[in-house]
Amino acid sequence: MSEEANMPLWEVFIRPRVGLHHKHVGSLHAADSTMALQAARDVYTRREEGDSIWVVASKDIYASDPSQAAENFDPASDKVYRHPSFYDIPDEVGHM
């Protein structure tokens, strides 16, 4: 079966309530974005899981390569001076 024959896959993001981020919850199939949004509503919000939905065509998502994870993310680990606890402040100053 060719890729063409398959109904496109969409990634679904739900915002639990205003003030929060949309969060990835899963995926589904739909022919277009309108139907994907409706399917997302029917599949992923049956129990009041959210108040806003994003759908993104799965083919449009680009991801970092796990084999590059070390070079991508490890260099941040020794930059302790980016964190407030790195700096000594007299106790008398109080909260800063």
Added chain:
Amino acid sequence: MSITIRNALLHSVVQIADDHLILGHRLSEWCGHAPMLEEDLSMPNMALDLIGTARTLYSYAAELEGKNRTEDDFAYLRTDREYQNCLLVERPNTDFAHTMLKQLYFSAFMKPFWDAMHHSSDATLQALSHKAVKEIAYHIRHSGEWVVRLGDGTDESSARMSAAVSALHPYTDELFETDAQRLHCIEQGVLPELGEIKLQWSQTIDTVFTQAKLHRPNIGFPQTGGRQGLHTEDFGMLLAQLQYLPRSYPGATW
């Protein structure tokens, strides 16, 4: 509430409840057999909305009647002659085109109906209208999007959609039918005038049909009778299934 208006209201509430239960029942027949898995979730969602509204209405009918009957007595222990749903909602599912069109026809009617019911003089129905209108607005969107896609999809889907229009359109007149008791409710401000609702229904159907490249036929010979308890043969089979257990085991609790 006067006895006349109470009886007229009871009569009308049961009719509206019957519409919702029967359409919900038909939709529920799809569960597990839908054209795609996503739709196996969408159709039950709509069915649950409709059956939920039917339950509220039957309970209200029982209260109006004051004879200690329950929602289930109304659903399970009335004969086909006592059921007063419009014929549209009882028509068999046939295929996905018929099912979505039936849903659109009904929802396009109920949306302005519930909108208008926000001003009903009946507190129970007014409260219900605020919940029901949101549900039905989504049903219009869902069935409407499908009618557009099927109408303007492939040659086959377009032919099936046109066949559904020919088959179901004659049943739409009955949505706007009134009888003496309904008229009494309208006069009392309990139920809305149907003129404005019909206009809005037509607008919704025209908008969707234009996008779907569908032709809206003239109704030469409208099909009616459901409100008088005169149903199509398929309805007997539907009730036989629906009522099988309570009829087979009278008095049992489930």
Added chain:
Amino acid sequence: MYSQGLIGADSNIVEDQAFLDAFQQRIDAEEKIEPNDPMPQAYRNTLIRMIGQHAHSEIVGMLPEGNWITRAPSLRRKVALLAKVQDEGGHGLYLYSAAETLGVSREQMTEELLSGKAKYSSIFNYPTPSWADIGTIGWLVDGAAIMNQVPLCRCSYGPYARAMIRVCKEESFHQRQGYELVKTLCEGTAEQKAMAQDSLNRWWWPSLMMFGPSDTDSQHSDQSMKWKIKRFTNDALRQKFVDATIPQAELIGLHVPDKDLKWNENKNDGKGGYDFGEIDWDEFWRVVKGHGLMNKDRIKARKKAWDDGAWVREAAQAFAKKNVAA
């Protein structure tokens, strides 16, 4: 270029011992494996088979219960059953999605189900001739499923574990509605109680079979445990199910159809548990191999839904294509 974000793209991993050891180390450290991570082909295949079977079971499982949606005896039962069967569809969908992250499409999986190549839980090849079966399925079949599924929430493969967390959360009402339904029958007329007992008689043994072959005969268990795809053996879960279910049956006055059933205080490290009779493995394998009462009807129903729906799916895609072009 490294594109396609969430679908496990296949790579050209050399599965030498160093690679396999490093993978096992991640598993042993309770690290989750995510779609794009390198993984042994056998791990991928095991998951595709397992998640696919699980998804198919949910989808085929809609049929025996769906059989009673139009005949539910009260409106309250009707909405509960409809919502439950709808949930099963949702669970199938979540699981297909999880499997798709491993590089297999839903269409492929569906074709394998319809051709008979892929398996699903044999329990759904038994018929539901009575309303009591709806209760019994919720109580026993969902009960057994929960036993199986709760440990899967900690499965080493991230997307499967996350799907299972969602499934388990939603399933919590399924078993309760089933038990409540059976309990209501037991408190009803003599005919209703007989209906409940008859149903338990038919479903008890097939429910025990749901945990799969005995550990000594299970071909997939060892490696799956090592990879932390599975966390408990078939027999351990079966024992847990029996111990949990017997008191529930007694409470509503139902008799479990097993003459060898008896309390053994030495079981479960001295905490006690039930000894139970031997499962009829010939029947188990007969149904697994396609000769249960409903095997053919189930696949026929799924195939009909799929074939009858083809024109709808094609229309949706044709419309989408036209409107992107426009």
